[in-house]
Amino acid sequence: MNTSASPAPITLVTGGSRGLGRSMALALARHGHDVILTYRSNRSEADAVVGQIVQQGRRAVALPLDVADSGTFAAFAESVRGTLAQWGRDSFDHLVNNAGIGVHAAFADTTPSQFDELVNVHLKGPFFLTQALLPLMADGGRIVNISSGLARFALPGYAAYAAMKGAMEVLTRYQAKELGARGIAANVVAPGAIETDFGGGAVRDNQQLNAFVASQTALGRVGLPDDIGGVVASLLSPDNRWINAQRIEASGGMFL
Numbered sequence: 001m002n003t004s005a006s007p008a009p010i011t012l013v014t015g016g017s018r019g020l021g022r023s024m025a026l027a028l029a030r031h032g033h034d035v036i037l038t039y040r041s042n043r044s045e046a047d048a049v050v051g052q053i054v055q056q057g058r059r060a061v062a063l064p065l066d067v068a069d070s071g072t073f074a075a076f077a078e079s080v081r082g083t084l085a086q087w088g089r090d091s092f093d094h095l096v097n098n099a100g101i102g103v104h105a106a107f108a109d110t111t112p113s114q115f116d117e118l119v120n121v122h123l124k125g126p127f128f129l130t131q132a133l134l135p136l137m138a139d140g141g142r143i144v145n146i147s148s149g150l151a152r153f154a155l156p157g158y159a160a161y162a163a164m165k166g167a168m169e170v171l172t173r174y175q176a177k178e179l180g181a182r183g184i185a186a187n188v189v190a191p192g193a194i195e196t197d198f199g200g201g202a203v204r205d206n207q208q209l210n211a212f213v214a215s216q217t218a219l220g221r222v223g224l225p226d227d228i229g230g231v232v233a234s235l236l237s238p239d240n241r242w243i244n245a246q247r248i249e250a251s252g253g254m255f256l
Helices: 019-030 043-055 070-086 112-136 159-182 207-215 225-235
Strands: 010-013 034-039 060-064 092-097 137-146 185-191 247-250
Touching (some): 019 034, 019 043, 019 225, 043 060, 060 070, 070 112, 112 159, 137 225, 225 247
Parallel strands (some): 010 092, 034 060, 137 185, 185 247
């Protein structure tokens, strides 16, 4: 454990039990962060990540959270407050809004229910969750919102999903502007296509799609979760404290 006078930074990662969020949580622990991670339903997956973080000598706690249900955010904030109190802290340092879902539907076929679900998870959720957690964020902390390469380039079937991510990129600039008085910086990390189970695991499991993405990527392969976890951990390092209101795409150079 960290025995220095300065406490380890505490970072909260939503959707930290699997996929990119898991990679982020583990990378942050390797960089000396204690981690609060959230999960929606699979407690065993979340506990496994907590165990890996503890093995690295860091503290970690998994808390349940459905980012689509903004009515639960006040109670979630109290759970975070209680966790911090157990660690002898009254604030956490960084927030990573990562939790998400994938919906693949052509623009002409997207239903209102699909659209509403994406709004709740990818826009309304991060908007009001961040709002609810602001009283517990330390001055000088940082927010990382997760967007997508699809906010820059267009692939059929992702109109609604990409629209939410584009909105989050705009929101990030407003967060940077309005929270700057507290020394809180806000940035966006936009992954390209990554081999995870996101969206049914198509990029990982569909060899034709995988090969197409690799052929359109300057570095010649599809991304892996650890390609993104390391980016987030690096962005939250003290060396990058002056980066603010920026969109950082981590796609290996897709569609250049």
